Amino acid sequence: MFSGIVEEAATVVSLRKEAENLHLTMKCSFTHELKIDQSVSHNGVCLTVVNIDEDKYTVTAIKETLERSNLGLLQIGDKVNLERSMLMNGRLDGHIVQGHVDQTAKCTEIREADGSWYFKFKYEFDREMAKKGYLTVDKGSVTVNGVSLTVVAPTNDTFEVAIIPYTYEHTNFHRIKAGSVVNIEFDIIGKYISRITQL
Numbered sequence: 001m002f003s004g005i006v007e008e009a010a011t012v013v014s015l016r017k018e019a020e021n022l023h024l025t026m027k028c029s030f031t032h033e034l035k036i037d038q039s040v041s042h043n044g045v046c047l048t049v050v051n052i053d054e055d056k057y058t059v060t061a062i063k064e065t066l067e068r069s070n071l072g073l074l075q076i077g078d079k080v081n082l083e084r085s086m087l088m089n090g091r092l093d094g095h096i097v098q099g100h101v102d103q104t105a106k107c108t109e110i111r112e113a114d115g116s117w118y119f120k121f122k123y124e125f126d127r128e129m130a131k132k133g134y135l136t137v138d139k140g141s142v143t144v145n146g147v148s149l150t151v152v153a154p155t156n157d158t159f160e161v162a163i164i165p166y167t168y169e170h171t172n173f174h175r176i177k178a179g180s181v182v183n184i185e186f187d188i189i190g191k192y193i194s195r196i197t198q199l
Contacts (some may be wrong), residue, residue: 002041003086004094004141004148006171009079013056020063022072023050028082031055039099041083043172044146044183045069046099069101070145070181079172081146094148095141101183102134105144107176108158117163118152119144119176123184125157131198133191143185147171 010028017023024042034040034057038049047059066072074080086092105123121144126134136142136154142161143149149161168174176182 001086002046002083002094002097002099002146003090003092004083004097004143004146006081006083006147006167008082009170009172010082012074012076012078012080014058015074015076020066022061022066023058024061024071024074024080025051025053025056025058026080026082027056030084031057034084039085041085041097041099041146042080043070043101044081044097044099044143044185045071045101046085065101068103069183070104071183073181079175081171083146095143096188097143097146097148097185098188100185102186103184104181105184107178107180107182110176110178113162115165117168117173118160119163119173120158120160121182121184122158130156131194133194134186135190136186137190140190141187143183145172145176145182147173 008028010026013027014025034049036049039046049057050060051058061071105121107119108122109120111118136151136159138154140151142151152160163173
């Protein structure tokens with residue numbers, strides 16, 4: 001479980017395909033604190049550390065993950081938002097994030113707003129999935145590339161988020177442009193509520 005509070009935007013240093021799997025090697029400042037089998041969120045995707053080599057570590061994404069997320073689009077030198085799993089005795093500063101990306105969305109617009117930014121995203125809307133809680137609601141929570149954010153001005157297939165300078169600088173939001181593909185995870189509490197109301 002995660003909170004959507006990104007610790008660092010790490011650098012992709014190697015990508016290796018093996019059958020339908022993709023091995024991603026990352027470089028970050030806390031590699032020395034990691035251990036084999038540890039779960040780390042990468043752009044919102046929970047992946048397991050499988051190898052550690054000095055200041056670099058490797059995780060593996062399977063076909064399902066690559067099809068549902070933007071990890072298959074990564075290139076060497078790209079920045080990836082990282083978050084280690086939440087400590088049970090810690091504060092939940094963001095919201096409950098599972099690390100199970102639901103789908104991708106595309107950035108359609110970026111507006112600067114007197115020191116902050118508004119990012120607009122469009123995703124594929126499915127009415128049946130929306131009934132199960134796969135949607136955004138005004139002032140609700142959503143995870144974008146692993147970042148816990150508050151929804152602004154949602155429609156059936158779009159939503160906006162406001163990004164403050166700290167988040168812009170310390171995550172990969174400063175690399176997102178119109179046309180960029182991001183990972184989104186809808187709020188798990190909304191999914192549970194939707195499910196309960198349909199029983």
